[in-house]
Amino acid sequence: MHLETLKTLMELSKRENLFKNILDELESFGEFDNVFYKLYEIQEGIIPCITIAKSLDVKKTKHVKIFVAGQHNEYNGLFAILEFFKLLQKRNINFNEILIQDQVLIFLPLMNPYGFLNPTDKNKSGYYLKNGVNLNRFWRRTFVPEFKNGKDDLNDYPVPGHAEIVRKLLEKYWEKEDITLYVLDFHETSLLKRFPKELSLNLNKESITYKFDHWLKEIIILNILKLYKIPYYRTPLFRKCSTDANHTHIQLSMKQLDFVYEKLLDYISKNYGKLPFYFCYSDKSKEYCQKLANTVYNKLRDEDILWETYFPSIDHKLHDHGCFVKMSDATPRPRVFSMELENQKQFFNIFNEIENSKIKPNYFEEKLRLVNLSIKLALESIKEMIQLF
16 A cells, blocks of 8 residues: 555545545456456445456356455455555466466455445444444355354344345355355454553453453463463363353463463564464364465565464354354355454544544554555465465
8 A cells, every 4th residue: 555545545535536546446457358347336335346257157167266355444455455456457466377267256345335435433433334233244144044043143134235245246156066165354353452462461460360351362372372382281271260251261370370471571572563463264164264374374474574373363163243254154055165364453443543643753654564564464365365275
């Protein structure tokens, strides 16, 4: 991303022009042979789609890979997809390597046009749809309507038009069960920045009474144990103090925990300025996602831009909501591998970011660096997934 694009992104009065420029840019990519550009219009706006295929004949198709971005106020996937097509345009990516005979690539770079155009306090800076719901809670119900007992599937709301578009787009491939479907859904989360800081401030102070009220906090500590080869003997490592507790406690002695805390501070210091991330998988997509995550992580490792991690990918089983990842395990259809990429969120509160840009002298330089790291990670994920079977 260039500096001017970043500044335009943060000038809310220019969002409409930026949106139009993005659509124009995507349309220009449709001029290539074997690239097909289409706009889908729904009540909340325009959803662009680009398909790359040597043949659109479903009888000749064995693999369909879908890249989904922009469900929330998260822009890593959107701008990575734009960068991917720019590299194709400049011939920096070999087009013939992309055109695998029996593979179809589908890119949905901006799934929530209303949120993009209307980042307000009420919709968490563009996170929600116009009616205030989270699009990333409907995918399980969209593709597996017979699934029951989804606790957080927003069953009281109709399936949004956004999701219906994707279902219809994939319908002909979905019905042919010998075709393998791969979905990579791009997201960002503020927890990757907040939780290490919270642990560094509170873990030592509260010691063995510290309440692990989120699974990601557990993963961060487990990451420290694995990276620093710290042995532990009590299992499970994290346990509830009662069956109805909404948190866990770590089963380490105070001496062990003091050592873990020391290494946590060391880890945070060594990884300062790097991009935290993880891929997440379902049971069906586990093997494929682990291969993809490890390949991407190892490829970028020498550049020293990502936080060091023992877990490039993690299990999504601790959630029970209708996201793409949970969809693949809910469906009886074979050969559905759905995954997410999460990295540090860059625009959790756009209004705070705008204020920070006015008072912090190096704001744009640092923000642009982090944004481009997240785009680079997403771009590398696209390139590697296209080649991975």
